[in-house]
Amino acid sequence: IPAPMALALFISLWPRCLSGFISLPALSPLSLTGKEGLTHLPSLGPSANPAQGKAHLKQCDLLKLSRKQKRLCQREPGLAETLRDAIRLSIMECQYQFRYERWNCSLDGRTSLLKRGFKETAFLYAVSSAALTHSLARACSAGRMERCTCDDSPDLENRKAWQWGVCGDNLKYSTKFLKNFLGQKKISKDLRAKVDIHNTNVGIKAVKNGLKTTCKCHGVSGSCAVRTCWKQLSPFHETGKILKLRFDDAVKIFSVTNDAVGHSELVGMQRRSHSPKSPATPRSTDLVYMEDSPSFCRPSKYSLGTAGRTCSREASCDSLCCGRGYNTQSRMVTFSCHCQVQWCCYVECQQCMQEEVIYSCKQ
Numbered sequence: 205i206p207a208p209m210a211l212a213l214f215i216s217l218w219p220r221c222l223s224g225f226i227s228l229p230a231l232s233p234l235s236l237t238g239k240e241g242l243t244h245l246p247s248l249g250p251s252a253n254p255a256q257g258k259a260h261l262k263q264c265d266l267l268k269l270s271r272k273q274k275r276l277c278q279r280e281p282g283l284a285e286t287l288r289d290a291i292r293l294s295i296m297e298c299q300y301q302f303r304y305e306r307w308n309c310s311l312d313g314r315t316s317l318l319k320r321g322f323k324e325t326a327f328l329y330a331v332s333s334a335a336l337t338h339s340l341a342r343a344c345s346a347g348r349m350e351r352c353t354c355d356d357s358p359d360l361e362n363r364k365a366w367q368w369g370v371c372g373d374n375l376k377y378s379t380k381f382l383k384n385f386l387g388q389k390k391i392s393k394d395l396r397a398k399v400d401i402h403n404t405n406v407g408i409k410a411v412k413n414g415l416k417t418t419c420k421c422h423g424v425s426g427s428c429a430v431r432t433c434w435k436q437l438s439p440f441h442e443t444g445k446i447l448k449l450r451f452d453d454a455v456k457i458f459s460v461t462n463d464a465v466g467h468s469e470l471v472g473m474q475r476r477s478h479s480p481k482s483p484a485t486p487r488s489t490d491l492v493y494m495e496d497s498p499s500f501c502r503p504s505k506y507s508l509g510t511a512g513r514t515c516s517r518e519a520s521c522d523s524l525c526c527g528r529g530y531n532t533q534s535r536m537v538t539f540s541c542h543c544q545v546q547w548c549c550y551v552e553c554q555q556c557m558q559e560e561v562i563y564s565c566k567q
């Protein structure tokens with residue numbers, strides 16, 4: 205085979221070569237339908253074809269939005285798709301972070317959960333607003349939106365970076381847009397509303413704190429005659445991980461103080477390191493909640509319970525199964541092994557078998 209043809213053949217075979225090496229992501233197959241609702245956006249209808257012309261208007265109709273949100277959606281052709289991305293992202297991340305918890309962020313019972321003031325509710329607000337912030341900033345720098353573009357804040361000579369084809373994620377625009385989109389301007393005295401807004405802002409802040417400055421050298425190889433820097437969002441997994449830690453340390457709110465007229469602050473019981481709990485205003489990075497969560501052990505209007513959940517015998521079965529015990533099942537799984545790259549273009553593997561033991565919670 206002449207060399208260029210071999211190369212073409214090689215490239216066309218890449219997916220097959222790769223599939224042996226790249227294992228599937230740690231997520232279990234999640235059957236996302238696109239109809240899943242964000243906390244802020246009650247529910248999405250079926251997907252419309254985003255490809256041409258005024259298709260986004262139809263997409264905006266399918267999203268359940270307030271009048272103002274709909275107007276913003278219609279004005280910006282890239283928005284509907286970005287909202288959809290954000291929803292997907294928030295669901296995937298939430299389910300990933302809660303894969304070993306009794307509440308596994310499934311969509312069943314979510315509507316009931318959102319009406320309450322549990323820790324889980326707080327997490328849903330935070331992860332949703334974080335996903336929105338992240339997706340909007342990315343959509344700007346990826347050129348999917350008409351009304352925003354690369355990060356153009358003056359601090360990093362961003363415009364110089366553009367000349368080199370570098371585009372920083374536009375967090376400034378996305379944050380501003382989101383606050384307007386969610387209509388947070390009104391100051392609410394209602395405790396519940398304040399809690400939701402606080403947790404929403406925790407999510408936005410987590411994305412902001414994860415912003416990293418990346419630099420690159422240009423010029424004759426290695427000379428670094430010109431150096432450009434720009435801001436880049438961290439992978440959303442990192443944001444998710446941080447929010448999960450905040451969930452574990454969430455602060456329970458018991459009242460609102462009203463010291464000045466029209467000014468009120470949340471008050472929670474907070475454990476500062478080594479000192480006993482004392483009333484304090486939660487930090488802007490603390491997730492806050494109002495009532496203790498149910499156990500999520502049994503089916504309820506908030507979840508399906510933990511019967512049938514697979515667990516790890518060493519790590520999670522005892523707590524996940526709520527003391528009901530677990531079933532043990534073994535099965536043979538085949539996997540590719542002893543793989544060797546063959547000239548020219550494919551990988552030859554043998555099939556090996558291995559016993560795998562699966563534990564799952566009893567009814």
Ligand SMILES: *[C@@H]1O[C@H](CO)[C@@H](O)[C@H](O)[C@H]1NC(C)=O
Pocket residue numbers: 232234299308309310508509510511512513
């Ligand atoms: C969450 O748990 C329920 C109840 O056991 C199960 O049916 C569902 O598939 C789980 N969802 C995810 C995303 O793991």
